[in-house]
Amino acid sequence: MLIGTGIDLTEIPRIQNSITRFGDRFLNKIFTPREREYCLRKRNAAESFAARFAAKEAAAKALGTGISYGIHWLEIEVTREPSGRPGLEFHGRAAQIAAQLGVTNAAVSLTHTGLLAMASVALEGTSAGSSRSSPLARDA
Numbered sequence: 001m002l003i004g005t006g007i008d009l010t011e012i013p014r015i016q017n018s019i020t021r022f023g024d025r026f027l028n029k030i031f032t033p034r035e036r037e038y039c040l041r042k043r044n045a046a047e048s049f050a051a052r053f054a055a056k057e058a059a060a061k062a063l064g065t066g067i068s069y070g071i072h073w074l075e076i077e078v079t080r081e082p083s084g085r086p087g088l089e090f091h092g093r094a095a096q097i098a099a100q101l102g103v104t105n106a107a108v109s110l111t112h113t114g115l116l117a118m119a120s121v122a123l124e125g126t127s128a129g130s131s132r133s134s135p136l137a138r139d140a
Contacts, residue, residue: 006061016046050117
């Protein structure tokens with residue numbers, strides 16, 4: 001059952017400017033250690049950071065909250081499966097909301113051009129209000 005969907009488009013130069021201007025202060029506020037480690041290995045890290053920024057926004061929309069309403073950036077983490085496929089882990093309040101909604105799977109798609117990064121998220125699961133814990137939830 002589809003629980004929620006979200007999509008977001010992020011300008012890569014905007015993310016690059018934030019990295020240049022604020023450095024680690026920006027990166028540590030928005031991205032988890034695993035996300036930073038992955039992106040910083042890339043030749044153009046800003047593209048990967050922008051795609052993850054968009055995925056966090058899209059995931060918050062799919063949860064029905066957005067970032068501003070009780071969910072912090074670090075509570076949504078973009079992961080990578082061994083195959084390279086992107087995934088999501090929810091922490092803290094985001095994990096609680098995902099569990100309340102009955103989320104059991106998150107389908108994530110990331111893409112970018114030289115200027116834009118886009119992410120879409122589809123949350124799937126049991127009927128809303130299920131008492132089952134979400135397997136995507138960490139530290140719930």
